[in-house]
Amino acid sequence: MGFGQGLSGLNAASQNLDVIGNNIANSGTVGFKSGSATFADVYASSRVGLGVQVASINQRFTTGIVSTSGNQFDMAIDGAKGLFVVTQPNGATLYTRNGQFLADKDHKIVNAQGQQLMGYAPGGTNLIGMTVPVGNIAPQATSTITNKVNLDANADVVPGTNVARVVGVVNLDDGTGSVPFYYETNGSTYTWFTDPAGTTPGGAPANGTTYTTGAPASNITFTGGVPDSAIPTTGGNVAYVAPVTAVPFAMTNSDSFSKMVPLTVYDSLGNEHRVEQYYTKREPAGGNSVWEVNYVVDGNYDPANTAILTFDPSGRLLSGSPAAINFTPGGGTSPADPVSIQVAYDGSTQFGGSYSQDFVQNGYATGEYASMSIGSNGELIANYTNGAKQTMGMIALADFANLQGLQPVGGNAWAETANSGQPIVGTPGSNGLATIKGQAVEESNVDMSQELVNMIIAQRTYQANAQTIKTQDQVLQTLITMR
Incomplete structure (x- = not known):
């Protein structure tokens, strides 16, 4: 029995060395998981064991070092x-x-x-x-533009409507008959004209003369061209409004807008189109600041592509977002779908400072496959030449x-x-x-230093089992030589 036990030990130690050798051989193998031999004793119906056997070869599924x-x-x-x-x-x-x-x-x-x-x-x-994807990625037509701008609160107002002068008229009688007199006034200063349109200065009532107005009758004495009491309104409108000429938007007239910002958008075929945003500061309304935004697409202006942005006295946007740009692409040999873009200005401000604009549009042209990247969640992401x-x-x-x-x-x-x-x-x-x-x-999870130590132990185990066989042989030889 001693020979069998020693032989089983040699066999087990040899298999252990095989496992260790396999680990060392695969120390540079990517994804390799090192193994280890587990042993079990062998018994029959006796108190003395029959040796050892390899119970299993287990692999250690611990994580190896991750290297770039x-x-x-x-x-x-x-x-x-x-x-x-x-x-x-x-x-x-x-x-x-x-x-x-x-x-x-x-x-x-x-x-x-x-x-x-x-x-x-x-x-x-x-x-x-x-x-791996092949071919081009399909283009995406622009459908949204997200703007975040600051408009200069100190910009000059560009008049949006015409405001005409209002010329008043009063009928005065100096005793010889009723005569109409035409004027402008701000309530204290009067400018006199000889015609209803207020184009020819002159025609002021005579100084020092007392006139009688029409019904209700009252007397007015003029000194230096200024009446000693307010002129009654029976003759006409005496409100004074300074003349203002409106400046309609025109992209060729730099006086008709305050700031222009260009950007590129895309149609359904991936063709580029230039959109210019023209910001124009208009007259305040209701205690709030008003900005007009006109959109010019590829040099073409459509009054329907216009937005009005309103800011409160603190410079915060009150209304006007989102706006819309609609146009039908033209100029190419292949027709593209009409483009409808929602333009947002959420978070925009009107502060006293320089203009600033940050915008993002969601369209892009077609692009060729360039490379692949891998997300931590396992996404395979294809990258294209158009970004x-x-x-x-x-x-x-x-x-x-x-x-x-x-x-x-x-x-x-x-x-x-x-x-x-x-x-x-x-x-x-x-x-x-x-x-x-x-x-x-x-990388492999093989611990080289541990494997070398294990190799020494397995070698000694093999030598020890060989020694038991040698000893058993000597004992047997002694028995044979006995007389």
């Missing part, structure tokens, strides 16, 4: 829970921690073994193979109730077994699954 690789398709599982789901060309599903992927000739995202990475379509629930981004899918991760029950199949992969249980599949960061780090890989 720079490869756009590389990804690391940043946590203990989760394995990538990959499909072999024959349709079999495997699981791996190795996140070294690339795009093959068919634009599939695969690993070095040709296994395709699995995930979900945006908003989908069924597993599909992940691919647009598009989510192409979500990476799937799988977890098992018993990871030790998985069957290693080589190529950094495991297969599901009855002992592992069925996979629990989800997206990174959900249901306790780990997150993803893009352009990085998870």
Whole structure:
């Protein structure tokens, strides 16, 4: 029996050395999980053991160091829970921690073994193979412009309406007959005219003369052209309004607006259009400041594309947001859909300071695929030459109730077994699954110093078991030589 025990010890120590050697050999393998041998004693119907056996080879699914690789398709599982789901060309599903992927000739995202990475379509629930997008991204017509501006509270008012002079008339009688006299007044100063239109100065009543007005009759004495009492209103309107000439908006007249800001928008074909926002400060109304905004598209002005912004005395926007710009694209060889844009000014102000404007429009032209980036939640995001981004899918991760029950199949992969249980599949960061780090890989979790120590122990174990066989041989030799 001593030989059998020693032989079992040699066999177990040899297998242990195999495991240690495998760990050391794969210390540079991305996603590799180190293993360890567990042993069990062997007994029959006796109090003396029959030796040792290897009970199992367990793998340690602890997380390896995550290091940056720079490869756009590389990804690391940043946590203990989760394995990538990959499909072999024959349709079999495997699981791996190795996140070294690339795009093959068919634009599939695969690993070095040709296994395709699995995930979900945006908003989908069924597993599909992940691919790299081809072709151009569709353009998006501009539908919103979000402005946040400050309009100069000290800007000059540009008159928006005509205000004519009001010339009054009063009938005065100096005893020889009633004569009409025409004037302008601000209540204290009078300017006299000889005609109802107020174009020819002169015609003031004679100084020192007392006149009788029409009904109700009253006497007025003029001294230096100024009456000694107010002129009654029976002759006409005596309110004085300074003459003002309106300045209608015209993009060619810089005096008709206060500030112009250009921006680019897009139609349904991705063609660019220039929109110019012309801000014009108008007369205050109701104690609030008023700004008129005119929109010129590709040099064409439509009065319907006009907004009125109202600010309170504290410079806060009261009304005018949102506004609208509507136009039909023209000038191209292919017709595009009419464009309707909602223009928001929420958060805009009118303070005493320089003009400032920040705006964002949501349209873009078509663009070619440029690169892929990976979000921490497993999103595969395609980046295009026009600056647009598009989510192409979500990476799937799988977890098992018993990871030790998985069957290693080589190529950094495991297969599901009855002992592992069925996979629990989800997206990174959900249901306790780990997150993803893009352009990085998870290194092997082999602890080289620990493995070298384990190697020394296994070597000594092997030597000790060999010594028991040698000792048993000597004992047997002694028995044989006995007479």
